Amino acid sequence: MDWDDLRVFLAVARTESLSGAGRLLKIDPATVGRRIARLEEGMASRFFQKSPQGYVLTEAGSRLLPHAEAAETAARAAALSRDAEGDEGLTGQIRLGAPDGCANYLLPQILTRIAEAHPGLEVQLVALPRVFNLSKREADMAIGVSRPETGRLTVQKLVDYHLVLAASRDYLARHPLQGPEDLKRHRFTGYIPDLIFDKELDYLAEIGAPPARFSSNSVSVQLNFLRQGAGLGVVHDFALPAAPELVPLLADEIRLHRSFWLIRHADDARVPRLTRFAEALIREARAEMGRLEAGA
Numbered sequence: 001m002d003w004d005d006l007r008v009f010l011a012v013a014r015t016e017s018l019s020g021a022g023r024l025l026k027i028d029p030a031t032v033g034r035r036i037a038r039l040e041e042g043m044a045s046r047f048f049q050k051s052p053q054g055y056v057l058t059e060a061g062s063r064l065l066p067h068a069e070a071a072e073t074a075a076r077a078a079a080l081s082r083d084a085e086g087d088e089g090l091t092g093q094i095r096l097g098a099p100d101g102c103a104n105y106l107l108p109q110i111l112t113r114i115a116e117a118h119p120g121l122e123v124q125l126v127a128l129p130r131v132f133n134l135s136k137r138e139a140d141m142a143i144g145v146s147r148p149e150t151g152r153l154t155v156q157k158l159v160d161y162h163l164v165l166a167a168s169r170d171y172l173a174r175h176p177l178q179g180p181e182d183l184k185r186h187r188f189t190g191y192i193p194d195l196i197f198d199k200e201l202d203y204l205a206e207i208g209a210p211p212a213r214f215s216s217n218s219v220s221v222q223l224n225f226l227r228q229g230a231g232l233g234v235v236h237d238f239a240l241p242a243a244p245e246l247v248p249l250l251a252d253e254i255r256l257h258r259s260f261w262l263i264r265h266a267d268d269a270r271v272p273r274l275t276r277f278a279e280a281l282i283r284e285a286r287a288e289m290g291r292l293e294a295g296a
Contacts, residue, residue, distance in 0.1 A: 003075055006068040008035040009047060013065060014137060016054035072137075073267035091120030094277055097139035101219030102260055103127030105239040106161075107143075110284040114277070121277075140274060141264045145200045148261075154269055156278070158260040159285040162237045162293075163203060165254045166246040171229040180208075180253050187213040187231035189222050200258060203234035207254050238292050260285070 011021035012032065022029040040046055047061035057065065098107055103125055111123050126139055147155055167177070175186060190204045190212035204212060214230045216222050219239070226233045227245045234256065240246060262282060268274050 002039075003071055005035055005039040005042075006071050007075075008032055009039055009061075009064065010068050010072060010137075012036060012048060012055050013057055013061065013068075016056065018055070069267065073265075073270065090114075090118035090273060090277055090280070092273070093122040093124060094141075094274070095124040095126060095139045096281075097126045097128065097142035099143065099145055099219070100127040101236050101239060102143055104220050105236060105242055106285070106288065110281065110288050113284055114280050117280075137265075140268070141262060141278065144261045144263050145198050145258065146261065147259075148263060152266040154264045154266050156262045156282065158262040158282055159289045160257065160259050161289060163234050163256040163258065164237050164240075164251060165207070165232060165249045166226060166235040166240065166243075167232045167249060168227055168229045168245045169247055170245070171226075171231060172247060172249075174229075175231075177232070177249055180250060183207070183209050183232070186210075189214040189216075189225040189230050189233035191215060191222070192217050203256060206256065207234065238289065241292070 008021065008025065011024045012018065015021050015024060018029040018032045018036075021032045025032070036048065043060075043064075045060040045064075046058055047064060048055040049058050050056075096107070096111075104127065107125060111125060115121050115123055143158060177183075177186065188204055188209050188211070190209075191201055192215045193211070195217040196202055204210075209232070212233075214222075214225045216225070219236070222233055223235065223239060223243055223246075225231075226235065227243050232249070234254075235243075235246065235248075237248075240248065262278055264274065264278065
């Protein structure tokens with residue numbers, strides 16, 4: 001079975017379209033279609049069923065998928081064989097997926113330091129307010145706000161962090177906060193309820209606050225609402241240096257504890273390059289969080 005044909009099969013399975021696979025592989029969609037037809041003819045099986053939603057795996061396609069993924073892992077490992085165990089350098093491209101709060105306010109300084117230590121490394125940081133699908137290879141690894149319970153994944157704790165209640169000085173000058181019992185008379189900023197993709201993000205319910213009057217699925221947008229005096233909100237403590245207009249409130253009563261988790265496809269444990277990057281990411285994330293919490 002030819003790896004190039006399996007590579008095309010995987011691209012169609014993950015994007016569910018010939019055009020999407022073509023963009024992923026940088027080849028013409030018609031060529032993608034011919035390669036799939038050749039693979040199906042050679043295997044005497046039909047791997048995709050065309051539907052209004054796109055190209056859906058048939059039963060035979062679903063059986064082929066894990067074998068194709070295993071071949072992909074082997075090919076990736078072979079391509080990276082020059083990164084031997086004793087070689088300290090990291091080279092090539094690594095794509096990391098992360099929720100936007102982590103991606104905006106924690107990862108840039110961490111990834112910059114890692115890249116400075118490894119000049120041949122190219123890092124792509126994908127910031128999305130949702131869970132990443134590593135089986136579809138949306139990223140080489142991802143950061144999540146909770147530990148996944150299913151899937152062929154390896155999971156390591158990246159770092160612990162805290163969230164605090166905060167508001168702008170301008171808002172507090174106009175609407176002083178007396179204490180925890182005073183929360184319900186204030187307006188809040190938070191997540192759009194039906195776009196909360198993980199229960200760990202339901203901060204307002206946890207602290208007994210009223211529903212958000214200003215809401216967004218983006219942490220950055222929420223932070224900017226607060227900077228403009230929109231009200232009170234729950235903020236990552238590591239984001240506060242980026243918003244000097246904000247003041248932490250009720251620190252003794254309201255301080256939420258959370259963790260970020262580094263999530264990888266199980267097969268990638270055999271790729272030393274990705275393991276070394278993961279180790280550097282964990283080490284730098286914990287050092288950066290320690291620095292921030294120490295107020296350095």
